[in-house]
Amino acid sequence: MKRAYLMVVDHDVPARERLTRWLRSSGYVVCSAASADEALELLCAAGRLPDMIFVADAIPEATALYPTLMRSASLSKIAYLIIAARGHDFAVLRPGSSTERIFDPRSLTQLIDRIVIPTRFAPISERRALRA
Helix, strand or coil: CCCCEEEEEEHHHHHHHHHHHHHHCCCEEEEEEEEEHHHHHHHCCCCCCCCEEEEEECCCCCCHHHHHHCCCCCCCCCCHEEEEEEEEEEEEEEECCCCCEEEEEHHHHHHHHHHHHHHHHHHHHHHHHHHC
């Protein structure tokens, strides 16, 4: 079972719950938040930081949360993706990019594993290079 810890941030309750359920059924540990403020509260209170954060493209703070995380030495280690549902697939965007990539659910788990697994075991100085 995959034990990567993921966070889903989306104000749309059904969308957030659907993605959270799907990620859990894929073997990930998942927490969720309805806003960027709630996500920051969870991050500050958590004993364990998530390996990756998915932020819905529809929430106004989607792009504002990323710079906040990058200013913190511990939070800047978290992989960050902007995500949107596209039917049964997911559109994924990296912060600062205007090119979205479409992933079916299985491909999304492969993307998560490709990003999270190497960064979990890499020295901190190499983590950003691996996520680029």
